[in-house]
Amino acid sequence: MGLTFGHLDQKNQMNNVIITGANGFLGKSLLTHLADFKISSVKLFDIHPFQEDPALPINYQQHVLDLADPRLINQINTGDTVIHLAWRSNPSVTGEDIDAEMKLNWDASKNLIDACAEKEAKLIFISSGGTVYGRPEYLPIDEIHPTNPVSAYGAVKLKVEKAVKEASVKTGMQYVILRPSNLYGPGFSLKKGLGVIGHWVDMIRQNQPIKMVGKGELVRDFIHISDLCRGILSSLDLENETFNIGSGRGTSLNDLRLVFEKLIKRPLDIIHLEDREFDVKTNVLSIDKISRLTKWYPEISLEQGVNRLLDSN
């Protein structure tokens, strides 16, 4: 396990907030929002080293480690709040292969849950509102909707949610489970096939045709990464509850196409791909519960968010 410091010497560390998977798409964005929530010091856990960033307005201590490592427990203290983002897949990586998804993600999350339970740390688990519910029985989907995931990714996210709740019942560990919808925004990683909006922006930049699954009828709830980060940080004081976090609005891929075409002022060149078994047709989340309890609301409209992406380099 490696350890490096950013901005601050060791003896001044408070270290009561930990972010796992801090080097990922969401983690890097979350770091830029911490100061707005009066969090000035964090520990970052990731298997990949985080590039030192002198512009970050916070003090951080970096631990390069695999969360499955049994020594993880030594890095967590009583009273810490652990925001757990680390995950090694997305739905298209493992499809319906539960064994593959378990191999990639279970040991790390289970080891972290056990460590938090033993050290009496609070665990904020970032699950997936887009996949744990499966095919919707009604819309928008609220937190008491049945959970019948069709992807292996969704099934293992749900298994981790259950393990978090069991640990809480057994040991009193505090937790918050957040179920985000489809995420987009600056910093998306194309190599990992993350997100339709990221793919479209990149193809437009390269003057390439866009690949669209199905005929454009899939409906998704797109949340801008900045809104999600504010939502995560607004939820840290909640206790032992599960929350959806999204825009609360459904957008079909055909409607998304219209948003893009309006902004770039020309028709998109589209290649239609076969439907995939593990894609539910519609996913729109109710965000009433988190909005009621935290006063958090998404602030960036889809058109604004896409426009910002198209305008950035």
Ligand SMILES: NC(=O)c1ccc[n+]([C@@H]2O[C@H](COP(=O)([O-])OP(=O)(O)OC[C@H]3O[C@@H](n4cnc5c(N)ncnc54)[C@H](O)[C@@H]3O)[C@@H](O)[C@H]2O)c1
């Ligand atoms: N991107 C989305 O659309 C979306 C939507 C809903 C939920 N989520 C969830 O949000 C979280 C963050 O997503 P992201 O898009 O930033 O993912 P990402 O792949 O960009 O980042 C994940 C990070 O976790 C790290 N990691 C993975 N396994 C690890 C381990 N065992 N030990 C230490 N570090 C490990 C990786 O190195 C990576 O830096 C994930 O849990 C993901 O499932 C993402």
